[in-house]
Amino acid sequence: QVQLVESGGGLVQPGGSLSLSCAGSGFTLDDYLIGWFRLAPGKVREEREGVSCISTSNGETYYADSVKGRFTISRDSGKNTVYLQMNSLKPEDTAVYYCVATRVPPYGRDRYRMAPFSVPYDFWGQGTQVSVSP
Numbered sequence: 238q239v240q241l242v243e244s245g246g247g248l249v250q251p252g253g254s255l256s257l258s259c260a261g262s263g264f265t266l267d268d269y270l271i272g273w274f275r276l277a278p279g280k281v282r283e284e285r286e287g288v289s290c291i292s293t294s295n296g297e298t299y300y301a302d303s304v305k306g307r308f309t310i311s312r313d314s315g316k317n318t319v320y321l322q323m324n325s326l327k328p329e330d331t332a333v334y335y336c337v338a339t340r341v342p343p344y345g346r347d348r349y350r351m352a353p354f355s356v357p358y359d360f361w362g363q364g365t366q367v368s369v370s371p
Contacts, residue, residue: 240261241337242362244259244260245257247366247368249369253324256359258321259321265340269340271319272356273292273310274333274354276333286303288301288304293312297350301354309321309324330367330369331369338360
């Protein structure tokens with residue numbers, strides 16, 4: 238069973254930077270997408286937004302349009318840890334950030350690559366708060 242534990246987050250002023258980490262365990266040798274979703278204040282669970290993810294098979298990365306050029310995802314495979322470096326933060330980035338993971342089925346690789354934030358994610362961390370405010 239995959240388990241994900243986030244760390245990092247906190248309060249930062251607009252234009253500042255934060256880094257999130259996600260330590261994972263229980264992964265097999267299969268292909269996974271590992272990344273981050275977020276839930277903004279006042280929104281319901283179904284409105285969680287995909288932020289970024291990375292493929293464990295080839296390191297390909299994916300970003301939501303709202304964070305491209307500001308956020309960078311990376312992975313240390315030896316430590317089973319995924320990082321999210323967030324720069325030029327905006328108030329609208331305020332949210333609870335969840336580390337997520339899903340196994341990519343061999344028959345569905347194309348679909349998972351084309352719409353990585355629309356596929357079901359089976360594993361979720363507990364979430365960490367990121368607040369961007371003056």
